[in-house]
Amino acid sequence: MRIYNTLSKTKEEFVPVEPGQVKIYACGPTVYNYFHVGNARTFLFFDIVRTYLTYKGYQVKYIQNLTDIDDKLIQQSIDEDLPVNVIAEKYIEGFFTDIEALGLRKADDYPRATEYIIEMIELIRKLEKEGFAYNVNGDVYFSVASFNGYGKLSGKNLEELKAGARVEENPDKKHHADFTLWKSAKPGEPSWDSPWGKGRPGWHTECVVMSQKLLGDSIDIHCGAVDLIFPHHENEIAQAEAITGRQFVKYWMHGGFLNISGEKMSKSLQNFFLTRDILQKYDAEALRFFFLSKHYRSTIDFSEELIKEADRAVKSLYQALNEVDYSAFKNEKVTIPEEMEEFRQKFENAMEDDFNTAKAIAVIFELAKLTKINFLKTRDNYKASAFLLVELGSILGFFSNLDEKLATNLNDLSGKLIDLLLSCRTRLKQEKNWQLADLIRDDLNELGIQIKDTAEGTIWRLNR
RNA sequence: GGCGACAUCGCCAAGUGGUAAGGCAAGGGUCUGCAAAAUCCUCAUCCCCGGUUCGAAUCCGGGUGUCGCCUCCA
Structure with missing residues (x-):
């Protein structure tokens, strides 16, 4: 180190x-x-x-x-x-x-x-x-x-x-x-x-x-x-x-x-941002990503645009876990195969070179990608890479409120109502009533519920 | 005036002698009733000039530019 x-x-x-x-x-x-x-x-x-x-x-x-x-x-x-x-x-x-x-x-x-x-x-x-x-x-x-x-x-x-x-x-x-x-x-x-x-x-x-x-x-x-x-x-x-x-x-x-x-930053230039004000507008992990994406000894330039960009990046990490349905197996006991430890090694090498968090984050993204590929291609080892992703990401402070962000069920009633709406929409689609079907889709989207029409049918997720 | 740091794709950003990580954005394909999501593919020779070296973004010298400290400050 x-x-x-x-x-x-x-x-x-x-x-x-x-x-x-x-x-x-x-x-x-x-x-x-x-x-x-x-x-x-x-x-x-x-x-x-x-x-x-x-x-x-x-x-x-x-x-x-x-x-x-x-x-x-x-x-x-x-x-x-x-x-x-x-x-x-x-x-x-x-x-x-x-x-x-x-x-x-x-x-x-x-x-x-x-x-x-x-x-x-x-x-x-x-x-x-x-x-x-x-x-x-x-x-x-x-x-x-x-x-x-x-x-x-x-x-x-x-x-x-x-x-x-x-x-x-x-x-x-x-x-x-x-x-x-x-x-x-x-x-x-x-x-x-x-x-x-x-x-x-x-x-x-x-x-x-x-x-x-x-x-x-x-x-x-x-x-x-x-x-x-x-x-x-x-x-x-x-x-x-x-x-x-x-x-x-x-x-x-x-x-x-x-x-x-x-x-x-100075009060006289009126470019003074309190942390609490920023956290009012943006997710804490977006701010965290923004900070850690650059080496700690460098000067970093703050702008809301960059925080928004960071927010998108963090979301894509969560999205990877969503894709593989991490919530469904997060309590399982999964051992990480030997060959996957190379990611941990890369992560540690980065961190142990004067805390190169930017490089460490790159490893996190590689792991996110691997997780999705494993899931799609082989269905092998995707649980293990998801666990490793969460473990290493957590060291950098990410994935702190996974349950909340990965939630697919609001509560029983809301979930059932959404399912009900979607089955109506499926029927409308069968009747080729695209206009009404799309309206339901768009309105749900407004509410932060994302519809995915997959080959196996329609599923939905909370948009974070 | 003194001391020091930095300059890499549209944007953010790794990389300290061996032929440019990663993210965001963008473009194209697949999928789809259309979309979204997903997925696949594409996307830089590293501020300028000179030098060292078989080989430099990486070392040396000179420019140019940006920033910091020398005063309370995270």
Whole structure:
């Protein structure tokens, strides 16, 4: 299994710190709003990483944090005229609603920043004591010059950062790349007591503390989107490794951005899409297909047209199962013949090459095709390939509500009524009353009931 | 200004030296009373120029274009 590591800028063989176990820390949302489709892509991808590693037999511990105190939350609390903790609760609830709608599995824990204030203060004190941090009037900064190795993740050096220049000068800082560990509170802001006075922790500290507390000093995978490489993750490394002297994270994984029509999503451009709004209009698996059809590190361009296209693609996958009447044999015990395992192998090869989901999806489609061919030609092995199709597809999160989507019976009465209508239509056809027969067909179609006139007679299916 | 990424069929997208996966769309055939569905078939030499090599979409150099990071951001 090979994973691209931002730290080395290469694909590396994946070897967990402790054999058989994988510890993953995923940067979660700052809960000042419902999350957008870009967040959704990131969250969804790391859920796939977790799911795949679990499928491979690793014992995975997966943590995703919730940032529930920070400047944006404070601003939002002013905008909505609600206390910060109420804002946080509101959007945390929204977060859980939305990830469920997206079909993500729950993380093992969702630690919140405000639950770890004491631990953060403790960390900052240690940093200060050991000369990595300094206090200026109640604001505590991390001194980047004191940590040798600063910039190793993002590939920046302190000189370049200085030359960057576009940064607002803060005369309190020794080096302008120094970042805030503890921020003193202005009147009215939520705050906690600390050795430096009332204030709140800086953003970069929470992930270090929660990662170390819940997963240990050295973990396997820490992930987020590319924008977090600098400064967020760079700053995490500095704090964590300054204290422990050990490698904080073995594999840093970063997902690519999602743009809207070639442009970065931003509120000012009015091209901002909340995940919940998109899920209102489109099927969650269509969105999932859209995300996974491109490699996770590439920038992806979002448009509703592409979601519609993805929706058609997903439907054709379901259609394959419909064709072979998967519902009728889904509870049977079927063993997958040896020669069919080559598909699993191809699928795994794709996934194990830095999670090449686009390639893995191609295998899924090949399997769908094979299933139909087996069914039509030989009637052999089609059950096995259907099972394999569902198994592998499920790893990518597809086929999550098969029963609903494959349903051929509404309920007894409705089904019988449809059958009744169809037998009338058959009679009309025999009488060559095409006009009326077609009317019934078209009207049923309007209702989402698709008629198929086959050699064996007329059958119907719910159009998904 | 500094650092970096990318450019493959109408659209989306794999592919990191051995002769272009997959999806969507499109066209044609079969089936059908007509349709739909299904099914079969068709559909690219990889931004440009130069180089390395027996051989390059894949490596090197130079262009052009797009994008990202350097500031809160998934």
